[in-house]
Amino acid sequence: MLRVGVCQLNLTVGDLDGNVERMLAALAEVSGRGGDVAVFPELAVCGYPPEDLLAKPRFAQDCQAALEKLAAAGDRCAAVVGLPSADADGTLYNAAAVCANGAVVGTARKAHLPNYGVFDEKRHFTAGAPEALFEIAGTAVGISICEDIWIDGGAVERLAAGGAELIVNLNASPYCVGKLDERLAVLRRRIDRIRRPVVYVNLVGGQDELVFDGRSLVLDAEGAVLAQAAAFAEEVLLVDVALEAAGPVPAAAPLARLWVNDPAAAGPQALPPPALPAPLHPLDEVYEALVAATRDYVTKNGFSDVCLGLSGGVDSSLVAVIAADALGPGRVHGVMMPSRFSSEHSLADAEALSENLGIEARRIGIEPAHRAFEEMLAPAFAGLPPGLAEENVQSRVRAVVLMALANKFDWLLLATGNKSEAAVGYSTLYGDSAGAFAPIADVWKTQVYALARRRNEAAGRPLIPQRVLEKAPSAELRPDQRDSDSLPPYETLDQIARALVEGDKTVAELIAAEADPDLVRRLGRLLDAAEYKRRQGPPRARVTSKAFGRDRRIPITNRYRGEARD
Numbered sequence: 001m002l003r004v005g006v007c008q009l010n011l012t013v014g015d016l017d018g019n020v021e022r023m024l025a026a027l028a029e030v031s032g033r034g035g036d037v038a039v040f041p042e043l044a045v046c047g048y049p050p051e052d053l054l055a056k057p058r059f060a061q062d063c064q065a066a067l068e069k070l071a072a073a074g075d076r077c078a079a080v081v082g083l084p085s086a087d088a089d090g091t092l093y094n095a096a097a098v099c100a101n102g103a104v105v106g107t108a109r110k111a112h113l114p115n116y117g118v119f120d121e122k123r124h125f126t127a128g129a130p131e132a133l134f135e136i137a138g139t140a141v142g143i144s145i146c147e148d149i150w151i152d153g154g155a156v157e158r159l160a161a162g163g164a165e166l167i168v169n170l171n172a173s174p175y176c177v178g179k180l181d182e183r184l185a186v187l188r189r190r191i192d193r194i195r196r197p198v199v200y201v202n203l204v205g206g207q208d209e210l211v212f213d214g215r216s217l218v219l220d221a222e223g224a225v226l227a228q229a230a231a232f233a234e235e236v237l238l239v240d241v242a243l244e245a246a247g248p249v250p251a252a253a254p255l256a257r258l259w260v261n262d263p264a265a266a267g268p269q270a271l272p273p274p275a276l277p278a279p280l281h282p283l284d285e286v287y288e289a290l291v292a293a294t295r296d297y298v299t300k301n302g303f304s305d306v307c308l309g310l311s312g313g314v315d316s317s318l319v320a321v322i323a324a325d326a327l328g329p330g331r332v333h334g335v336m337m338p339s340r341f342s343s344e345h346s347l348a349d350a351e352a353l354s355e356n357l358g359i360e361a362r363r364i365g366i367e368p369a370h371r372a373f374e375e376m377l378a379p380a381f382a383g384l385p386p387g388l389a390e391e392n393v394q395s396r397v398r399a400v401v402l403m404a405l406a407n408k409f410d411w412l413l414l415a416t417g418n419k420s421e422a423a424v425g426y427s428t429l430y431g432d433s434a435g436a437f438a439p440i441a442d443v444w445k446t447q448v449y450a451l452a453r454r455r456n457e458a459a460g461r462p463l464i465p466q467r468v469l470e471k472a473p474s475a476e477l478r479p480d481q482r483d484s485d486s487l488p489p490y491e492t493l494d495q496i497a498r499a500l501v502e503g504d505k506t507v508a509e510l511i512a513a514e515a516d517p518d519l520v521r522r523l524g525r526l527l528d529a530a531e532y533k534r535r536q537g538p539p540r541a542r543v544t545s546k547a548f549g550r551d552r553r554i555p556i557t558n559r560y561r562g563e564a565r566d
Helices: 016-032 051-055 059-072 146-150 155-161 179-194 282-300 314-327 344-357 367-381 388-409 419-424 445-459 466-470 490-501 507-512 517-529 531-535
Strands: 002-008 037-039 078-086 092-100 103-109 132-136 139-145 166-170 198-201 204-207 210-213 217-219 225-228 235-241 256-261 306-309 332-336 360-363
Touching (some): 016 037, 016 235, 051 059, 103 256, 139 155, 146 155, 210 282, 314 332, 314 344, 314 445, 314 466, 367 388, 490 507, 490 517, 507 517
Parallel strands (some): 002 037
Antiparallel strands (some): 204 210
């Protein structure tokens, strides 16, 4: 039996001292409870993803110094710690250091570097290879990092074939819908081939666009879940892992072994199996991801309060609720900015929302500024029919008001746009798209409604007024305007846009599947044309398998249409 401390921590990129302090506290807890080894997430010393911080000349050196500080404070309990590690010639590896008894014993290097989606590790790292096992409390432990366990016939299978009795896997695996099931399937596939227990330790918390859900796992040699850490929360979980032989592994040359520590002189009393958390409802899972991403983006960037425009619509209402849940209602400041086209019911709904949440709501009418712009632009626009240019002035005036408040009071401005609008460019550049963070910009409009209803159900009362969920969506930039004047119903739009963006379907494929040809072609054109807007938008909380931005990198200047527009 090996007592493993699963140290699921919320770490911050670049905060080397702060990250080490958090790890030392967790290590002390594991050691104090009789742990043989504490396992931390991938690149825990520097946080994930460090991106081009890795190119800074002293970065790896400073990470090594931080590691040595952690190691020096350690005792018999081993620590497996992720960090960037450089050779003497400067070759950089994504590594895991093993420390015990006040020293660094050795390192393992990540063998398989992901270079897809949000990952571009080959930009800085060189691939390593399994070189040794670590003898921890009499157990031969094979240490792997994230992608290593996803590869059939890869590093993890080599570790098992080389004599590993237990596989430890350090992770910084970002959340998206369905990710937990995908991880479990991968781990069970690997266990089916190696017949060894696996300790899978994940990062938790938000880092710019990415949010890490934690949900670290310990599986036995049959693939059964022995332990699972909390979702979207820090946790130090101690698990006694049984190491009875579970069948042969294909033979290979044995790997060298590095001694780390001896078994405890008197083994501690066996721990009861930890209770497994209840599965999250799919909508609750997404909502918790949005709350965690918003909280960490705001607080890790040194802000305490946020502001946002409250229109009385469902998007701004949901963002206000997310912000209040993330930060507390006293740190959320809503701003109603009516124009001559704003409806009384929208203002009433925004006020009711603010009262329900207990957030501040101030009213600043934009009519004086709107009229001033109309007068300023009248000579230039003389003789031309009014249109989008005039409508969008209102949205840009509102952005000026919000940014002025944010600057004056040191608030962070939240943008309230959703993924459906981003897909087709249904927003005003430098207007309603303005902000420092966009909590729901990776959430389709139909899911915005579903999340809002679910949050009301959880509250047992309509935090978001029922009328907000029932009325037709409108930007209210002209009389009697409705989103449906410019767009198909969101149920239809989302189905087509999701297939184009997340499913990588072509227009031709959708038409062949009996979608409306004219509508599909139109949405395809809008998707292409809006790339310049998306490129200038604020960072968004990524919750789908393919978000705009890091996941989907399309040129702005781009004339290719090909079969996608057939």
